[in-house]
Amino acid sequence: MIATLPPSRGPLSAAPVAAALAAAFCWAFSSLLWRRLPTSLSAARLNLLKNLLAVALLLPLAFLLPWQMAPRSLLLLALSGVLGIALGDTLFFAALRRLGTRRTLTIDAGGPAVTSLAGVALLGEVPRPAQWLGIALITLAVLLVVHQRGPRPDGPEGAQSAGGEGAGHEGVGVALALGALACGSGGSLLARAGLLAGGPEPLQAATLRLAAAALVMLPLLAGLPRAVQGPRPAGRRWPLALAATLLGTSAGIALQQTALAGLPGGLAVALLSTAPVMALPLAALEGDRPGWRGALAAGAALAGVSLVAGLVGLPGA
Numbered sequence: 001m002i003a004t005l006p007p008s009r010g011p012l013s014a015a016p017v018a019a020a021l022a023a024a025f026c027w028a029f030s031s032l033l034w035r036r037l038p039t040s041l042s043a044a045r046l047n048l049l050k051n052l053l054a055v056a057l058l059l060p061l062a063f064l065l066p067w068q069m070a071p072r073s074l075l076l077l078a079l080s081g082v083l084g085i086a087l088g089d090t091l092f093f094a095a096l097r098r099l100g101t102r103r104t105l106t107i108d109a110g111g112p113a114v115t116s117l118a119g120v121a122l123l124g125e126v127p128r129p130a131q132w133l134g135i136a137l138i139t140l141a142v143l144l145v146v147h148q149r150g151p152r153p154d155g156p157e158g159a160q161s162a163g164g165e166g167a168g169h170e171g172v173g174v175a176l177a178l179g180a181l182a183c184g185s186g187g188s189l190l191a192r193a194g195l196l197a198g199g200p201e202p203l204q205a206a207t208l209r210l211a212a213a214a215l216v217m218l219p220l221l222a223g224l225p226r227a228v229q230g231p232r233p234a235g236r237r238w239p240l241a242l243a244a245t246l247l248g249t250s251a252g253i254a255l256q257q258t259a260l261a262g263l264p265g266g267l268a269v270a271l272l273s274t275a276p277v278m279a280l281p282l283a284a285l286e287g288d289r290p291g292w293r294g295a296l297a298a299g300a301a302l303a304g305v306s307l308v309a310g311l312v313g314l315p316g317a
Contacts, residue, residue, distance in 0.1 A: 016262030020271035023255035028278035030248025043093035051214040054249040076194030081209030084187015091180035098173025102279040107177040134307025144297035
């Protein structure tokens with residue numbers, strides 16, 4: 001949910017810059033925690049668990065603020081939650097188990113490029129030359145990721161790839177990550193439209209989106225009692241799940257809004273999209289060896305996002 005703000009006229013404060021970088025680190029580290037969570041839950045049920053925990057954490061804070069919302073805004077925010085969180089995060093979790101944290105986040109960094117291309121197709125908004133270069137760099141990053149082996153997959157979906165079908169399942173992982181990217185971008189566009197249509201405060205909007213996602217996924221609770229009979233000890237799962245939710249969904253959102261409120265839109269987008277770079281030093285924790293291709297992919301993704309967001313210009317662009 002990236003908003004475009006007017007350019008700042010004075011020197012930038014260090015606080016929103018630090019908030020943006022901290023948000024990117026929270027998303028990278030929480031993705032690592034979700035992937036390492038010892039559970040037999042499917043990606044969809046894991047997503048439902050995350051949404052229910054996040055709603056329980058954010059709802060008391062959301063009710064402390066005054067509520068003002070138009071019906072159209074409510075509909076758009078609910079739809080954005082269903083598309084971007086219920087479907088998008090489920091695909092993201094499934095991709096995490098196949099590709100690992102770093103590679104999944106590198107593909108996910110293509111969000112600004114997808115939004116720009118959607119603007120060409122739907123709104124006739126033609127990107128500037130610098131933005132086309134940024135899209136090309138993000139595409140290069142995705143191609144580098146596609147042709148690089150990742151860590152051993154985790155979870156019930158990833159375990160199926162251990163029997164000689166690794167290449168095929170890696171392709172499925174890339175497809176899932178691209179699907180998550182498309183759903184996340186669409187959800188962000190709907191959420192932005194909802195906020196512009198008279199929506200509530202950003203924290204309340206995030207709570208509404210999470211609640212809508214959890215609501216449509218509630219039927220998955222029917223099979224949850226059988227699913228939780230998985231790995232032991234059971235007590236190890238809850239601290240990891242709670243920490244991942246606090247970092248990625250609660251703290252990440254709060255830090256994101258702080259960055260968007262205090263930075264020009266282009267700079268905020270670029271700094272918030274540094275998650276693939278943040279994931280590089282964490283890669284060894286899950287047996288991932290990025291090498292020069294991984295570092296090049298992360299750098300290309302970051303440079304591409306900066307160009308698409310308009311942070312870096314080219315002469316005559």
